[in-house]
Amino acid sequence: MPADLPIELLVxxxxxxxxxxxxxxxxxxxxxxxxxxxLVGPNGAGKTTTLRAISGILSPSAGKIExxxxxxxxxxxxxxxxxxxxxxxxxxxxxxxxxxxxAFIAAxxxxxDWKPRAEQLLELFELGPKKNALTxxxxxxxRQKVAISCAYLHExxxxxxxxxxxxxxxxxxxxxxxxxxxxxxxxxAVVLSSHLLSLxxxxxxxxxxxxxxxxxxxxxxxEARAKYATGSGEASLEEVFFSVTAxxxxxxxxxxxxx
Amino acid sequence: MEGTSTSTGRTQRLLPRALAILILLRYRSVVxxxxxxxxKRKVFMIVGVVLMSLYLLPxxxxxxxxxxxxxxxxxxxxxxxxxxxxxxxxxxxxxxxPPVTFSPAELDLVVPGPFSRRQLLVYQxxxxxxxxxxxxxxxxxxLRTGSPFLVRAIGCMLAGQCLWYINFFxxxxxxxxxIRPMQLAVFSVVMLMLLAAEFWRALPPLNxxxxxxxxxxxxxxxxxxxxxxxxxxxxxxxxxxxxPSLGESLPWVGIAAATNLLLGACAVAIDRGEVEAxxxxxxxxxxxxxxxxxxxxxxDTAAAARRSIPMTPHMKGAGVIAWRHLLEMYRLTGPILxxxxxxxxxxxxxxxxxxxxxxPAIVPSLGAVxxxxxxxxxxxxxxxxxxxxxxxxxxxxxxxxxxRMVIGQLMTPMLLVVGMLLCASLGVLIGLRxxxxxxxxxxxxxxxxxxxxxxxxxENTVFLFAPSRPLAQTAGTFDPARxxxxxxxxxxxxxFFGVAGVIVGLPAFAIYHFFKAPIAAGVVAYVISWAIFxxxxxxxxxxxxxxxxxxxxxx
Numbered sequence: 076m077p078a079d080l081p082i083e084l085l086v087x088x089x090x091x092x093x094x095x096x097x098x099x100x101x102x103x104x105x106x107x108x109x110x111x112x113x114l115v116g117p118n119g120a121g122k123t124t125t126l127r128a129i130s131g132i133l134s135p136s137a138g139k140i141e142x143x144x145x146x147x148x149x150x151x152x153x154x155x156x157x158x159x160x161x162x163x164x165x166x167x168x169x170x171x172x173x174x175x176x177x178a179f180i181a182a183x184x185x186x187x188d189w190k191p192r193a194e195q196l197l198e199l200f201e202l203g204p205k206k207n208a209l210t211x212x213x214x215x216x217x218r219q220k221v222a223i224s225c226a227y228l229h230e231x232x233x234x235x236x237x238x239x240x241x242x243x244x245x246x247x248x249x250x251x252x253x254x255x256x257x258x259x260x261x262x263x264a265v266v267l268s269s270h271l272l273s274l275x276x277x278x279x280x281x282x283x284x285x286x287x288x289x290x291x292x293x294x295x296x297x298e299a300r301a302k303y304a305t306g307s308g309e310a311s312l313e314e315v316f317f318s319v320t321a322x323x324x325x326x327x328x329x330x331x332x333x334x
Numbered sequence: 335m336e337g338t339s340t341s342t343g344r345t346q347r348l349l350p351r352a353l354a355i356l357i358l359l360r361y362r363s364v365v366x367x368x369x370x371x372x373x374k375r376k377v378f379m380i381v382g383v384v385l386m387s388l389y390l391l392p393x394x395x396x397x398x399x400x401x402x403x404x405x406x407x408x409x410x411x412x413x414x415x416x417x418x419x420x421x422x423x424x425x426x427x428x429x430x431x432p433p434v435t436f437s438p439a440e441l442d443l444v445v446p447g448p449f450s451r452r453q454l455l456v457y458q459x460x461x462x463x464x465x466x467x468x469x470x471x472x473x474x475x476x477l478r479t480g481s482p483f484l485v486r487a488i489g490c491m492l493a494g495q496c497l498w499y500i501n502f503f504x505x506x507x508x509x510x511x512x513i514r515p516m517q518l519a520v521f522s523v524v525m526l527m528l529l530a531a532e533f534w535r536a537l538p539p540l541n542x543x544x545x546x547x548x549x550x551x552x553x554x555x556x557x558x559x560x561x562x563x564x565x566x567x568x569x570x571x572x573x574x575x576x577x578p579s580l581g582e583s584l585p586w587v588g589i590a591a592a593t594n595l596l597l598g599a600c601a602v603a604i605d606r607g608e609v610e611a612x613x614x615x616x617x618x619x620x621x622x623x624x625x626x627x628x629x630x631x632x633x634d635t636a637a638a639a640r641r642s643i644p645m646t647p648h649m650k651g652a653g654v655i656a657w658r659h660l661l662e663m664y665r666l667t668g669p670i671l672x673x674x675x676x677x678x679x680x681x682x683x684x685x686x687x688x689x690x691x692x693x694p695a696i697v698p699s700l701g702a703v704x705x706x707x708x709x710x711x712x713x714x715x716x717x718x719x720x721x722x723x724x725x726x727x728x729x730x731x732x733x734x735x736x737x738r739m740v741i742g743q744l745m746t747p748m749l750l751v752v753g754m755l756l757c758a759s760l761g762v763l764i765g766l767r768x769x770x771x772x773x774x775x776x777x778x779x780x781x782x783x784x785x786x787x788x789x790x791x792x793e794n795t796v797f798l799f800a801p802s803r804p805l806a807q808t809a810g811t812f813d814p815a816r817x818x819x820x821x822x823x824x825x826x827x828x829x830f831f832g833v834a835g836v837i838v839g840l841p842a843f844a845i846y847h848f849f850k851a852p853i854a855a856g857v858v859a860y861v862i863s864w865a866i867f868x869x870x871x872x873x874x875x876x877x878x879x880x881x882x883x884x885x886x887x888x889x
Binding site: 133151152153155168171207212 | 638639642665666730731734882884885
């Protein structure tokens with residue numbers, strides 16, 4: 076973990092409930108610049124709820140969320156300026172072109188001289204030929220690329236990606252992985268949720284395992300492997316996943332704090 | 335339901351067990367969906383059910399108490415004629431469109447499943463029985479003939495089923511024999527013309543001075559042998575609804591049911607492309623629903639993409655949101671259509687004004703029409719939260735304060751409504767040829783701007799509090815919760831306007847009454863109106879902040 080870089084995301088005692096149903100229960104973690112953190116867990120673990128709360132879409136039922144030291148609930152505009160969120164199924168404006176989406180984001184985030192950066196992103200994600208096409212004409216993967224380009228445009232300190240590889244073709248996946256690494260190298264913090272454990276293993280510096288709304292493990296991939304090592308040596312991430320998410324009763328000591 | 339044998343010797347049911355179970359599960363899901371939802375929806379549901387009960391109860395009581403009913407002879411004459419007319423109109427209007435569609439889930443799970451085409455058709459035919467029974471019961475409450483309620487319900491149900499099966503049958507004919515839609519349309523129009531000619535031929539000279547007598551004289555012209563022949567397939571339905579008891583209706587029920595069964599069997603027997611037609615129709619309906627859901631119905635996307643407008647001033651984010659809506663509006667309509675709309679408004683407003691220009695009531699009438707226009711336009715105009723349901727989650731991630739977000743959302747509809755009213759004011763200039771009155775009408779539009787803003791803010795606040803989708807009602811079920819929502823929201827709006835009216839009116843009236851200063855009273859009222867609008871923007875912003883994209887997002 077790059078301890079010298081500032082904390083870009085602080086989640087403390089976050090819970091989200093719907094009536095009697097607890098979607099996320101009292102989770103805490105922090106993410107520093109340069110970190111690429113994976114949120115993994117089975118379906119319904121609370122990963123998307125957590126990401127949506129961090130991005131400001133859902134209000135927390137309890138707890139504190141800070142983006143770059145700015146409390147999300149007290150100063151949402153300032154906090155949101157520092158981050159970007161790409162949902163698993165991005166809803167673009169159908170009657171706007173790809174370029175207009177970038178113009179919209181640049182205006183919303185107050186990005187000056189955004190055009191060279193936008194051109195660069197279009198080229199990176201092979202969207203150049205579709206620059207002036209309405210997004211309603213684009214395929215699922217291309218729409219995903221537009222959403223990612225919009226997220227990268229204002230160079231946020233924190234990038235939240237919910238299943239970022241969904242719908243992308245192999246070149247798109249490679250570009251996406253490279254771009255995430257570059258973000259980390261530039262000191263940006265990335266939090267992504269994914270079911271692709273190979274991607275997590277390949278890309279992430281840390282992994283947070285959630286199940287049934289609780290945080291069950293938070294540490295580096297190496298720590299996870301060592302902790303859940305089997306008799307034959309270090310555990311694979313898949314083995315870690317199944318060990319952590321095994322149907323054990325959630326308890327206070329089930330939550331492993333950051334190493 | 336047993337059917338043919340397959341090559342493996344296994345008897346192939348016309349309606350496999352799996353599809354029969356699916357039909358029952360779908361009925362159950364309809365009921366479950368009605369009662370599913372958060373606390374708000376449950377309240378709307380209760381209010382909706384109470385309102386519908388209050389509406390139906392007097393009719394049910396009147397049904398039990400007896401009373402005036404449509405004469406049996408009239409039912410026997412007009413019902414078969416009506417059914418014939420509906421059949422011909424059905425043919426002329428949508429001859430190749432199947433009466434049913436598969437849902438997206440059915441397209442993915444049932445159509446590719448191990449079912450024959452006939453089984454899929456029978457499945458569709460059987461599934462529709464439930465809605466037809468409900469339709470029969472509904473009509474039986476209001477259609478009061480001399481027959482008992484149950485008989486009326488059966489009759490209405492069978493009549494509806496007959497029309498439905500005829501549609502299905504003609505879809506089969508069209509797909510089997512490659513008949514073009516136009517051919518069927520021409521056939522139905524020719525049939526209608528021939529029937530009109532026969533009616534005209536048999537019509538005696540009428541005395542229009544006594545209208546009821548004249549109507550009575552029409553009847554023999556509809557009872558000629560030609561009409562008897564063409565309405566013969568529908569006679570049984572009229573006879574059912576004219577039967578004084580269940581026992582007497584039974585033979586006709588049998589004939590009607592046999593007619594329907596024959597039609598259904600024919601539709602299934604002649605099937606060639608019905609499943610394909612239903613599938614294609616289903617995909618088209620899904621596409622249209624998605625387009626309406628996103629608010630975007632563009633055919634020529636390349637031409638639309640070429641139309642653009644420059645970015646509006648930032649205004650701490652409000653301008654960006656307004657730009658997105660204005661751009662979408664401009665792109666969806668285009669300059670020609672926008673021009674036509676505004677020219678039409680000028681013409682529509684100038685015409686009546688020109689005709690009534692000498693009337694002393696012209697000025698108050700114009701004021702009333704202006705108010706009515708504002709109320710209607712603010713309810714239907716787009717370009718705000720109401721057309722942006724799917725993007726609310728995205729808006730929440732933007733670094734724009736809720737108040738600025740609301741201002742940005744309200745800007746486009748406000749501009750549209752004001753623009754339309756200003757166009758209508760041009761009608762005043764043309765109609766009354768008075769520049770002074772034209773200037774006065776422009777002044778009126780400016781004076782009414784806070785009202786327009788208040789109405790739009792209320793519409794949006796109400797929407798964010800209890801959102802609904804434009805096509806939700808066409809999902810195939812009637813939802814009393816929508817009735818309840820509409821009622822409660824209307825009450826809330828009226829209550830607000832009562833309170834706002836008092837807040838604006840009282841100080842203005844006091845100034846006018848005690849100081850005899852109409853201008854000061856007007857200025858005070860105007861300032862208070864803007865203050866109320868500002869308050870409503872804050873209320874709408876609060877509704878936006880509290881909108882829960884998980885709990886409040888309707889299907």
